[in-house]
Amino acid sequence: MGCCSARCMLILLCGLQLITALERQVFDFLGYQWAPIMINFFHFIMVVLGLFGAIQYRSRYIIMYLLWLLFWVGWNVFVSCLYMDLGGLSKDSDVLSLGVSSHRSWWKDNGPGCQGESPPSAGWQNQQNPELSTVQSCWLEYQYIEVLHCIIQLLISLLGFVYACYVVNTFSDEEESFNFFGEFHHPSKPPHLLF
Template sequence: MGCCSARCTLILLCCLQLVTAVERQVFDFLGYQWAPIMLNFFHIIVVILGLFGAVQYRSRYVIMYLLWMLLWVGWNVFVSCLYLDLGGLSKDSDVLSLGMSPHRSWWKDNGPGCESQNLPSTGWQNQPNPELTTVMSCWLEHQYIEILHCITQLLLSLLGFVYACYVVTSFSEEEDSFNFIGEFHHPSKPSQLLF
C-alpha cells in the first residue's frame, strides 16, 4: 500500500484523535467532569485498538473502532447541545459531573484572556457566593471552547468513520483473494491445487 493510502490516512486520523482526546481528558479532569472523563478514557482505549487494527491489518479492531465512532459522534452532539442550551438541556446542570460535584468546565474560570474584575458595589463583596463578587471578561466564553472541542472530535470521528469503512472493505477483499496456500486467487481463473 502506498503512503497516501486509506490505511495510512486512518492511522494518521487515529493519532490525531489520540492527541485531541488526551488534551480533552486533561481539561475534563481539571473541571471534575466525571461523565466526559469516563467516556474520554474509553474513547482513548478504542482509538488505540483501532490504530492497532489498522497497523496490523486486523479488521475486527477496525470494525470496533468504526462502531465506536458512531457512539462518539452522538456523545459530542449531546455535549454540543448541552453547552448551547438546546433541546431542554442546560450548561448549568450537573449532568457532566454526574451530580457528584458542583464543578463545571475548567474553561469557565481559566479561558483565554479571562480576567476577573471586582464589582464596583461593596455590598456584593460580602456575599458568600464568590461568583457574585467577580465578573469574568474573556475573549471566548467557556461554552464555545467546549463546543470547539466537540466540533474537532466530530470532524475527526466522521473522517475516521469514512476511512475505517474503506479500510474494512479493503481488508476483507484482501482476505477473500488469498487462498492460504501461498497464491492469490483470481476470480477469472479457476483455482488449481498442487498436490
C-alpha cells in the same frame, strides 16, 4: 500500500484523535467533569484498537472502532447541545459531573482573555471560594470553546469513519483473495487445485 494510502490516513487520524482526546481529557479533569472523563477513557481504548487494527491489518478491530465512532459522534452532539442549551438541556445542570461534584468547565474561569473581577468588599478578598469571583470580558465564552472541542472531534471522527470503512473493505478484499497455501489469486479466477 503507499504512504498516502487510506490505511496511512486512518493511522494518522487515529493519532490525531488520541492527541485531541488527551487534551480534552486534561481539561475535563481540571473541571471535575466525571462523565466526559469516563467516556474519553473508553474513547482512548477504542481508538488504540482501531490504530492496532490498521497497523496489523485486522478488520475486526477497525469494525469495533467504527461502531464506537457512532457512539462518539452521538456523545459529541449531546455535549454540544448541552452547552448550547438546546433540546431542553442546560449547561448549568450537573449531568456531566454525575451529581458528584460541582460541574464547571475549566474554561469558564480560565478561558482566553478572561479577567477575574474580585468581590467589592475587602473582607471577601481573603476568602478562597472560587464561586465568589466573577469572570468578565472573555474573548470567547466557555460554552463556545467546549462546542469547538466537540466540532473538532466530530470532524476527525467523520473523516476516520470514511477512511475506516474504506480500509475494512480493502482488507476484506485482500482476505478473500488469500489462499491457505500462501498464494494469492484473483477473485474472478478459480484457485489452483493442488492434488
